[in-house]
Amino acid sequence: MTEDASNDRNLVRRCLKRDEDAWNMLIRKHNRRVYNLCYQFCGSTGTAEDLTQDVFLKVYGALDRYNFEMEFPTWLMAVARNLCIDHYRQHKREKVVDIEDASHIAAPQGGSPLAQLERREAHHRIHSALVKVTEDLRMAVVLRDIQGYSYDEISAITGVPIGTVKSRINRGRLELARVLVGEHTAVGKGVEA
Amino acid sequence: MNCEQVQELLPEYADRQIRQTLVGGVEEHLHQCHSCSNLLAVYRENIELLATFPLLDPPADLGDRILERTTRRRSVLAYFDRYFGIPAPVYLSAAAALLIALLSPAFLKMDTEPSRAANKYLHRAWSYSVRMYGRAEGMGQEIATFKNVLMLILDQRVDQIQDELENYSTRKEKSDQQSSQRGIIASEGSSLTLQGARDHVLRES
Numbered sequence: 001m002t003e004d005a006s007n008d009r010n011l012v013r014r015c016l017k018r019d020e021d022a023w024n025m026l027i028r029k030h031n032r033r034v035y036n037l038c039y040q041f042c043g044s045t046g047t048a049e050d051l052t053q054d055v056f057l058k059v060y061g062a063l064d065r066y067n068f069e070m071e072f073p074t075w076l077m078a079v080a081r082n083l084c085i086d087h088y089r090q091h092k093r094e095k096v097v098d099i100e101d102a103s104h105i106a107a108p109q110g111g112s113p114l115a116q117l118e119r120r121e122a123h124h125r126i127h128s129a130l131v132k133v134t135e136d137l138r139m140a141v142v143l144r145d146i147q148g149y150s151y152d153e154i155s156a157i158t159g160v161p162i163g164t165v166k167s168r169i170n171r172g173r174l175e176l177a178r179v180l181v182g183e184h185t186a187v188g189k190g191v192e193a
Numbered sequence: 194m195n196c197e198q199v200q201e202l203l204p205e206y207a208d209r210q211i212r213q214t215l216v217g218g219v220e221e222h223l224h225q226c227h228s229c230s231n232l233l234a235v236y237r238e239n240i241e242l243l244a245t246f247p248l249l250d251p252p253a254d255l256g257d258r259i260l261e262r263t264t265r266r267r268s269v270l271a272y273f274d275r276y277f278g279i280p281a282p283v284y285l286s287a288a289a290a291l292l293i294a295l296l297s298p299a300f301l302k303m304d305t306e307p308s309r310a311a312n313k314y315l316h317r318a319w320s321y322s323v324r325m326y327g328r329a330e331g332m333g334q335e336i337a338t339f340k341n342v343l344m345l346i347l348d349q350r351v352d353q354i355q356d357e358l359e360n361y362s363t364r365k366e367k368s369d370q371q372s373s374q375r376g377i378i379a380s381e382g383s384s385l386t387l388q389g390a391r392d393h394v395l396r397e398s
């Protein structure tokens with residue numbers, strides 16, 4: 001167990017003894033991670049804010065049921081993943097609005113201003129395509145390719161076996177590429193070569 | 194191989210996880226098919242773009258808002274606990290019981306020595322609340338009664354408050370009996386009900 005993980009566990013133990021400072025520390029330490037997962041999955045900063053609050057509310061109410069075998073961030077991300085997917089399923093019938101480009105509020109990446117602008121546009125384009133990918137596949141791609149979690153960790157977060165995780169990542173990446181090249185509706189209808 | 198077959202194999206091909214026997218067929222198709230080779234290029238570019246996806250800073254006050262939403266109720270309780278050294282439920286239930294006592298028709302009709310009666314009520318309500326705090330399961334009824342009485346006052350149906358309080362006393366006695374049968378509370382606890390307190394004050398006045 002890493003020092004960081006045992007620190008998280010100690011904070012949870014203190015929370016269970018009604019130590020508000022410990023809970024505050026857990027919020028400060030992890031809210032950025034949760035917020036970004038929600039934003040990456042749903043493409044709206046407003047929704048990400050709401051979902052992040054909901055995630056912490058839910059976790060706070062369930063702290064006494066925390067399984068100390070599990071890493072705290074893994075549990076947090078599992079709750080976030082569930083709430084994101086539930087939220088998406090509840091709202092997917094609503095008219096799809098363009099995803100919000102919030103990359104201007106992120107720290108600027110290297111390169112010339114023009115290169116930065118191009119990069120921002122590329123990220124915006126890929127994000128717009130990503131939110132059209134089937135939710136379970138999208139979540140797998142977000143967790144693996146953006147957040148950088150290992151297959152094992154994604155398996156723990158999503159509660160599915162590693163084989164399913166691999167297949168979701170592959171199918172998600174493929175679906176994303178197809179959305180981007182505009183072939184999403186024409187799967188398998190290419191000319192036989 | 195056709196486009197569909199090749200595209201289904203692209204993730205494994207890009208990851209070099211594909212079976213060696215399939216590599217030749219995939220590559221042959223990619224050489225001839227522009228749309229599949231384009232898809233592979235986009236596929237590879239995506240992984241690089243996703244890896245550099247910018248991390249956003251949440252709004253500066255998001256942490257505060259979360260803290261507020263999760264601990265708002267407890268903060269009030271912690272405040273009492275910290276500054277008065279007395280657990281907040283005692284205060285809350287005392288306030289509820291006191292309000293019920295003060296607003297009960299018996300009290301409102303009293304015209305002799307109201308201050309003495311009020312003191313009795315205060316005392317009774319207080320000790321009642323302290324005792325009540327010792328029994329967590331009592332709280333639900335107190336709160337429900339408090340809420341109902343408030344609603345009756347707001348609706349100006351003061352005449353029904355007596356009924357509400359009697360209902361409450363009956364329920365309370367019943368649950369006290371059940372509790373003592375289960376040996377949860379001491380027998381002396383059950384005599385100290387609000388009804389008892391009110392009868393006591395009525396006799397005194």
Ligand SMILES: [Zn+2]
Pocket residue numbers: 190191193195196197199222226227228229230
């Ligand atoms: Zn092809």
